[in-house]
Amino acid sequence: MNRKLRMGMVGGGKDAFIGAIHRIAAHMDGLIEVCCGALSINPEIAKESGKMLFLPPERTYLTFEEMMEKESLLPADQRMDFVTIVTPNFAHFAPAMMALDKGFHVVIEKPMTFTLDEAKQLKQKVDETGLLLCLTHTYSGYPMVKQARAMFADGVFGRVRKVWVEYPQGWLSKLSEREGNKQAAWRTDPKRSGKSGCMGDIGTHAAHLAEYVSGAKISHLCADLNVMVEGRALDDDGNVLLKFDNGAAGVLMASQVAAGEENALKIRVYGENGGIEWAQHEPNTLLVKWLDQPAQILRAGGNYSGRLSSYAIHNCRTPGGHPEGYLEAFGNIYRNFALTLSARIDGTTPPKEALDFPSCDDGIRGMAFIDNVVASSASAEKWTAHIV
Secondary structure, eight states, X not given: OOSOEEEXXXXXXXXXXXXXXXXXXXXXXXXXXXXEEEOOSSHHHHHHHHHHTTOOGGGBOSSHHHHHHHHHHSOTTTSOSEEEEOSOGGGSHHHHHHHHHTTOEEEEOSSOSSSHHHHHHHHHHHHHHTOOEEEOOGGGGSHHHHHHHHHHHTTTTOSEEEEEEEEEOOTTSSOGGGTTOHHHHHHTOHHHHOSOSHIIIIIHHHHHHHHHHHOOOEEEEEEEEEOXXXXXXXXXXXXXXXXXXXSOEEEEEEESOOTTOOSOOEEEEEESSEEEEEETTSTTEEEEEEXXXXXXXXXXXXXXXXTBOHHHHHXXXXXXXXXXXXXXXXXXXXXXXXXXHHHHHHTOOOOGGGGOSOOHHHHHHHHHHHHXXXXXXXXXSSOEEOOO
């Protein structure tokens, strides 16, 4: 392609957190530009946000319905190529379905929808239209996460036996949703967030990472969800025992009341011959442990070709010693999606590394994880089948 992909946005106005992150990530590699948006349900904020992004007034829309309709009527060389949806959970499904109906590809925040049934309907629509849907499970975009995944996929460690994944945060240690914190307010509201708080918000990230790195799928789980802050409507803490379809066992912990923790996502996966350890606070390092030899430290770097997998190298932008973090990992999700979409528009085949981004299938598994964790926690049974 001799042009950038044109991106529309639903949500993500000036009063939002994640919208700006999406725009930075989308712009990082020069492959995408924002051309239009329905940036807020508040008309004034929508208009002000459009001005801040230098969008033409006629392409700063007040509703997503107006945006989808009017963009679909524009000439092919002007209309948006895809839409990014960064609204709260309850407002994912309708704009995604309408975008697909109008012929637009979709990038969407996780969890993908409000309910598992909506997720399955969205998958059906994706299959019917043949359009692309990318789910922004950011942590799978880190180069050393991709390195870990490649090593397990190549059988370096033998059969996977054990998975530990933890995601402690501390930002909800107080009843912040009643103290003016807008992010806390919608994430702890069942009408906007869904049936789970902590497990829906960050537990789904941990579950996706466990499956992504190990290459195994969760088959059964046993969950204990807790509300630690009195007066809160949804879980803010939880522990889950996991069983995987290859016979491996696992433990998943997620908490948003781990006072003093920032965003301490960490995973350890072990096979017959060794395993890996990776932490989001030090994302450029992968600790590799062996049964019969000293541990190794692998580092991210675009100059380590031959030492790292092609998937890790593909997602590095700088030589070793130049740290790449959260924004770059987010950018890798957008870059791979953009390379895949551009190749489709050109009628060419993208490199296999570009096809490695979370999809609708990951979204369905995330919604099933929420449903099954909530059901397990409420049940007297020890194990609940992980039904998708």
